[in-house]
Amino acid sequence: xxxxxxxxxxxxxxxxxxxxxxxxxxxxxxxxxxxxxxxxxxxxxxxxxxxxxxxxxxxxxxxxxxxxxxxxxxxxxxxxxxxxxxxxxxxxxxxxxxxxxxxxxxxxxxxxxxxxx
Amino acid sequence: xxxxxxxxxxxxxxxxxxxxxxxxxxxxxxxxxxxxxxxxxxxxxxxxxxxxxxxxxxxxxxxxxxxxxxxxxxxxxxxxxxxxxxxxxxxxxxxxxxxxxxxxxxxxxxxxx
Numbered sequence: 001x002x003x004x005x006x007x008x009x010x011x012x013x014x015x016x017x018x019x020x021x022x023x024x025x026x027x028x029x030x031x032x033x034x035x036x037x038x039x040x041x042x043x044x045x046x047x048x049x050x051x052x053x054x055x056x057x058x059x060x061x062x063x064x065x066x067x068x069x070x071x072x073x074x075x076x077x078x079x080x081x082x083x084x085x086x087x088x089x090x091x092x093x094x095x096x097x098x099x100x101x102x103x104x105x106x107x108x109x110x111x112x113x114x115x116x117x
Numbered sequence: 118x119x120x121x122x123x124x125x126x127x128x129x130x131x132x133x134x135x136x137x138x139x140x141x142x143x144x145x146x147x148x149x150x151x152x153x154x155x156x157x158x159x160x161x162x163x164x165x166x167x168x169x170x171x172x173x174x175x176x177x178x179x180x181x182x183x184x185x186x187x188x189x190x191x192x193x194x195x196x197x198x199x200x201x202x203x204x205x206x207x208x209x210x211x212x213x214x215x216x217x218x219x220x221x222x223x224x225x226x227x228x229x230x
Contacts, residue, residue, distance in 0.1 A: 004160075034218075041125065043205065043220040044161070093160050097216075105151070106218060108160035 002028045002098045006109035013084055014117055021079045021112045023094030029074035030096035034106060035067075038091040050077045084116045120144050123206055123221025132230050136193040140206035140221045143187065147208040149216070150182050152191045155203045155223065164204075165191065196228045 003026040013019050023033055031052050036044040048056045048069050056069035068080040077096075081088055091113050095106035123140045130136055138152075149168055153161035165180040167173045167189075173180045179192040189208075193200055203223040209216040 006160075041222070043121075043123075043222045044218075045220075046217060049217070091158075095160075105163055105166060108153075108162070110160045111158070113158065 002026075002096070002101075002107040004030075004094065004096050004107045004109040006094055006112050008112060009110060010113045010115075012115045012117060015085055016083055018080055018082045019084055019114060021081075021092055021094075021114075023077045023079070023096070023109055025075045025096045025098075025107075028096075028098045028100065030077075031074065031099055032097045033071060033077040034095045035069060035077075035079050036093045036095065038093060038111075044093060047079075081114065084114070086116045089114055089116045120219050121206065121208060121221045124224055125222050127225040127227060129227045129229060130196055132196060132198060132228055134196050134228070136196050136200070136226060136228075138191040138193075138204050138206075138224050138226070140189050140208075141187055142189070142208055142219075144208070144210065144219075145184075145187070146210040147219075149209040150180070150189050151207040151209075151218070152178075152180055153205040153207060153220075155205060157202075161205055196226075198228050198230050201227045 005024045007022045033050045035047045038044045047062045048058045050056045050069050050071040052071045058064045071077040093111040095108045121142045152165040155161040170182045170184045177194045181190040203225045205223040206221040207218045
């Protein structure tokens with residue numbers, strides 16, 4: 001199946017700093033990528049849908065100025081958490097669709113655990 | 118009412134047992150139904166994918182969708198300790214290339230040797 005990677009896998013930062021998380025599709029070109037957040041014992045919550053070459057579509061309640069998403073190429077999307085606060089600590093997971101596959105599967109990355117101190 | 122309801126468990130069974138995992142949903146527009154397996158601190162991995170109603174079998178796994186009852190199930194036969202993980206159901210309403218998946222909370226399963 002298609003492979004999606006994320007970097008870093010874990011990051012600890014101080015309150016007020018910004019953190020960038022990368023999501024890459026390794027063996028396919030992803031025109032659409034998705035960013036999720038998952039709190040402990042909670043479901044994955046979609047934050048935004050990222051389309052290559054255009055602005056991301058954010059879900060209701062997600063601050064687009066705080067969570068900056070850039071999908072500059074067909075294999076890379078980045079999520080930048082700006083001015084991070086402890087409540088932003090969470091597990092961030094990206095996924096991507098493989099346009100070659102005639103289904104609606106999303107292939108997930110391994111996730112990035114963000115801890116804001 | 119949440120769009121997708123899933124009992125978080127935890128569920129603990131002995132090795133070899135048949136496991137039944139379920140989700141209910143409220144949005145009748147959902148057409149695509151998926152089950153993901155997520156190991157601790159990892160991203161979800163697609164297990165089963167079903168379009169509309171019916172059954173689908175893949176090895177020890179069987180997915181069932183009953184759209185009239187808005188109820189989906191995943192059965193695991195001859196469960197193994199390696200099946201211990203959190204199982205998430207996910208659903209999507211339509212195609213078009215930018216489908217939004219709505220996830221259940223996940224059910225944590227432990228299979229004891």
